Amino acid sequence: MSSISIAGAGAFGAALAVALAQAGRKVTLWARDPAQVAQMRETRENPRLPGVLLPENVTLTTEAAALAGGAVVLLAVPMQALSGFLQEHGAVLDGRPLVACCKGVDLASGLGPTAIIARNCPAATPAVLTGPSFATDIAQGLPTALTLACADPVGPALQEQLSTPVLRLYRSTDTTGTELGGALKNVMAIASGIVMGAGLGESARAALITRGFAEMLRFARARGAEAETLAGLSGFGDLVLTCTSEQSRNFRYGRALGQGAYFDPRITVEGAATARAVAALAQAQGIDMPVTASVAHVIDGRRSIAEAVKALLSRPLKEE
């Protein structure tokens, strides 16, 4: 039975633990909070996935060293926590496949998850697992398809290890395109939420998604990604899901901005920091990213939504 370790017992880490354990894998699930681990051991539930039981073959731990027992380690902490997590625990994880399950660009460094892995764990094999998948759907055993990207020849073996009868993984070697798809779609999900929250209408949302995708493609290609990757699950697939679903936290955050409503700052919204990071990278490299720049302006309070919409609509007319 292959063994898999998962760092981060939030909604996604716990959902992956359930799915992989139900498919017969031995799973070690790590969380930093001893009280949370004690509670999960007692109830066999994760508070972020109410009603879903953690199977017996999921071992819960606060010892990062226990993660080293896995043939593969999934990193399911939020993007802005990944670098700090690996600075603290990278030494025990180095030398094995490390699969980033987070979506975003690190604000401090401008790096994506595979580069953060390579910087902290030089002997590891970086990979990324991403695509359209709400944690609750995965935890309930609903059919899901994701992209597993790895530039190393171990990619096909990882694909086998992490696929289950209901969690179908498609393989890619384009780690840059795959991780950028997951990162950039969250920015567009915030924009989509703003459009709906501000009452701009579904036609405006369709325009936003389409032009948002064009800008995702532009940025990713400028960074060496393949266009086909962005058209796949991690880009187009996840863009469709999170720009149109009320389950998406990024969408709900944007909608609250559009409505001028309160949004709980404890909720993980990866697109906020990523909008800032990508807007800065795009400006430095001269890549035209009007939607991303507008999202960054609005969340930082530098532009009202009305001003952002006016600026987007008054750009020079151009070819599609």
Ligand SMILES: NC(=O)C1=CN([C@@H]2O[C@H](COP(=O)(O)OP(=O)(O)OC[C@H]3O[C@@H](n4cnc5c(N)ncnc54)[C@H](OP(=O)(O)O)[C@@H]3O)[C@@H](O)[C@H]2O)C=CC1
């Ligand atoms: N939820 C979903 O549907 C999906 C999420 N993802 C991605 O998965 C990643 C994680 O999201 P998700 O699980 O939903 O987030 P959650 O908010 O549910 O959980 C985040 C987890 O990370 C832990 N964490 C936060 N900071 C640190 C840190 N510095 N060191 C160690 N652990 C830390 C939290 O611990 P604590 O409680 O102690 O703060 C918590 O267990 C994100 O990048 C997200 O985009 C991908 C697909 C689907």
Ligand SMILES: O=C(CO)COP(=O)(O)O
């Ligand atoms: O990435 C996700 C689904 O693929 C989850 O989206 P949110 O983080 O916006 O909830």
